[in-house]
Amino acid sequence: MSEQISTQPSWPFREAERVAARLKQKGKTEALFETGYGPSGLPHIGTFGEVARTTWVRKAFTDLTGLPSRLLAFSDDMDGLRKVPDNVPNKEMLKQHLGKPLTKVPDPFGKFDSFGEHNNNMLQDFLNEFGFEFEFASSSDYYASGRFDNALLHVLAHHGAIVDIIRPSLGPERRASYSPILPIHPRTGIVMQVPIDQVDVEHGTVFWTDPDTNTKYETAVTGGAAKLQWKADWAMRWHALDVDYEMSGKDLIDSVKLSSAIVRALGTEPPVCLTYELFLDDKGQKISKSKGNGLSVEQWLTYAPKESLGQFMYHAPQRAKRLFFDVIPRATDDYIASVAALPTAEKPYENPAWHIHGGEVPEHAGSPIGFTMLLNLASVINADSPEMLWGFIRAYIPGANAETYPFLARLVHHAIVYNRDFVAPKKQFRAPSDVERGALIDLAESLKANEMVQYPGATPAEQLQNLVYAIGKRHPFAPLKSWFDCLYQVLLGQVEGPRFGGFIALYGIERTIALVESALARDVEAA
RNA sequence: GAGCCUGUAGCUCAGUGGUAGAGCAUUCGACUUUUAAUCGAAUGGCCGUGGGUUCGACCCCCACCGGGCUCACCA
Known part of the structure; x- marks a missing residue:
């Protein structure tokens, strides 16, 4: 254990230092980073987090040492299907295959040769979408190809020691039957969780009894005829591949401890591990x-x-x-x-x-306007098209557009969707009073008659603003502010809003008329 | 039972061994033919409690209290 205090302020570099120390100690010149996947679920936000964070450590490692490295995305697809997931079709079919390795279970979506392959593809697509650099690895492939054979025989030779490590962590029932080796049933193809009657290290096999038929079997631990129970599997993988770094959630703290103990029993130092919070x-x-x-x-x-x-x-x-x-x-x-x-x-x-950005931030990253501000703006003007938002943004940053501010353009898109889904539905539209109703009808008619051209103003927005103002004046509003309150509360469903002339100009005259008419119609319905 | 996280402004959270920070909220002001986005400013904190280390602790160590989570079948 190094007592050296890190001078690195950022955690990826602190982690990279630990990896570098491990490589130095082992005399290695290439680092292997691993991220593992449970086979049962589809990729989720935690998957993203784990790969992103591992990628950052890896990049820091490269910067720190200049040494090559690989990131292995390892799918435990040989694991038995324990439960039919809720979110898939063909549940009845899946039921017939419970207990079999996922790569032996047909794909319920019918797209791939197996459920495991389906999930593997989902995972790879997911990671590729974010542009992560990784090598995919299938547990089933590794087992079947014999790539794990030496390590598996090694595990067999240390069977007793591994059982001793795991046993104290188990309940009394499982304690009696536990073995790190799970034979695949030669007849049913099911991953068997059975007591191992005998271990034959020399021939690389285990003896076990089918509890249903009482038939005795001898199964090789190599070549994919058996797999390892999870914690032993993890340890074996670390040993076989000489993994240098792997992070995991804190729900796996016990597993990390036990797997580390197992891998040490196999004579290999466990990788540098980071436990992240859930x-x-x-x-x-x-x-x-x-x-x-x-x-x-x-x-x-x-x-x-x-x-x-x-x-x-x-x-x-x-x-x-x-x-x-x-x-x-x-x-x-x-x-x-x-x-x-x-x-x-x-x-x-x-x-x-x-x-x-992996050390190189693209030229057009970032935004001159904050997202929160954009969300507020979208809400205030009830933006439902990018151009509406851009109109107001240009008052702020003249000449701004999607070409000059591509990231801002993405934010604009998101702000509109956010507003549509979260802000707009919560708006409270008030019914107009009789006076307000009269003024709103007047507004709609005046807009239809193109009356704003009679009003002074250098821009359509100013003419429209003057028209709105004039309409307020010719109806009995006292004070005049209440006319604008009416516009915001009745038409936009909010207490306050944008300058209305500018709003109409951007929102469109036709659409504003429609907005007024639908507000009036809504009131009639309610009554 | 084992372990982990957490306690900092009204709220949500940053933070570094050297004078406490942001956003929101609140109040005031600026801009505006009514507003709003926006901009400026102010208000606001025994940094959970008690010890210890230190010239100096929100930070490190110990204990305690409060809040919460995870694992204790399988992966």
Whole structure:
């Protein structure tokens, strides 16, 4: 254990230092980073977090040492199907294959040769979407190809020691039957969790008894005829591949401990491990696929750019974070702030944007306007098209458009969707009074008659503003402010709003007329 | 039972061994033919409690209290 205090302020570099120390100690010149996947679920936000964070450590390692490295995305697809997932078709069919390795279970979606392959493809597509650099590895392939054979025989030779490590952690029932080796039933293809009657190290086999038929079997541990129980499997993989770095959630703390003990029993030092905190929902509950609480990657990417998700994942992996809708705007603004701070940063390594972009932030990253501000603006003007928002943005940044500010363009898109889904539905539209009704009808008629051209103003927006003002004056509003209150509350469903002439100009005259008429019609319905 | 996270402004959270920070909220002001976005400013904190280390602790160590989570079948 090195007592050296790290001089690295950013956690990816601190982690990279630990990896570098491990390589130095082992005399290795290439680092292997691993991320593992449970086979049962589809990729989720935690998957993104784990790969993103591992990628950052890897990049830091490269910068620190100049040594090559690989990132292995390892899918435990030989694991037995324990439960039929809720969110898939053909549940009855799947039921027939319970207990079999996922790569032997037909794909319920009918697209691939097996369920495992389906999930593997989903995973790879998911990771590719974010542009992660990784090598995919299938557990089934590794087992079947014999790539694990030496390690498996090694495990067999240490069978007793491994059982001794795991046993104290088990309940009394499982304690009696536990073995790290799970033979695949030669007849049914099911991954068997049975007591191992005898171990034959010399021939590389185990003896066991089928509890249903009482038939005795001898099964080779090599070549995919058997697999290992999870914790032993993890340890064996570390040993066989000589993994240098792997992170995992804190729910796996015990597994990391036990797997580390096992891999040491095999004579290999465990990889550098990082335990990250879990993500909680708005009520502080663990986010899990089965519960369906929290936030999905898809949802996040609907309302904010992917960089903001990286920003969220960057900060303090070892602190529990609540992950729900409200954190999206802030994460996005944090990202924008990071990008803005980077060019003048004395220590770019401390800046999340540096990590998110792998050290090279694209030229047009970042935004001159914050996302929260944009969301407010979208809400105030009830924006439902990019051009509406751009109109107001240009009052702020003359000449701005999607070409000059591509990232802002993405934010504009997200702001509109956010407004549509979260702000607009909550708006409270008030019914107009009789006086207001009369004025609104007047407004609609005047717009139809193109009356604004009779009013002074250098721009259509000014003419429209004067028209609106004039209409307020010719109806008995006292004070005149109440006419504008009416426009916002009746037409836009909010207490306050934009200057109305400018709003009409951007929203469109025809659409404004429609807005007025639908507001009036709504009132009639309600009555 | 084992372990982990957490306690900082009204709220949500940053933070570094060297004079406490942001956003929102609140109040005031600027801009505006009524507004709003926006901009400026102010208000607001025994940094959970008690010890210890230190010239100096929000930060490091210990204890306690409060809030919460995870694992204790499987992966």
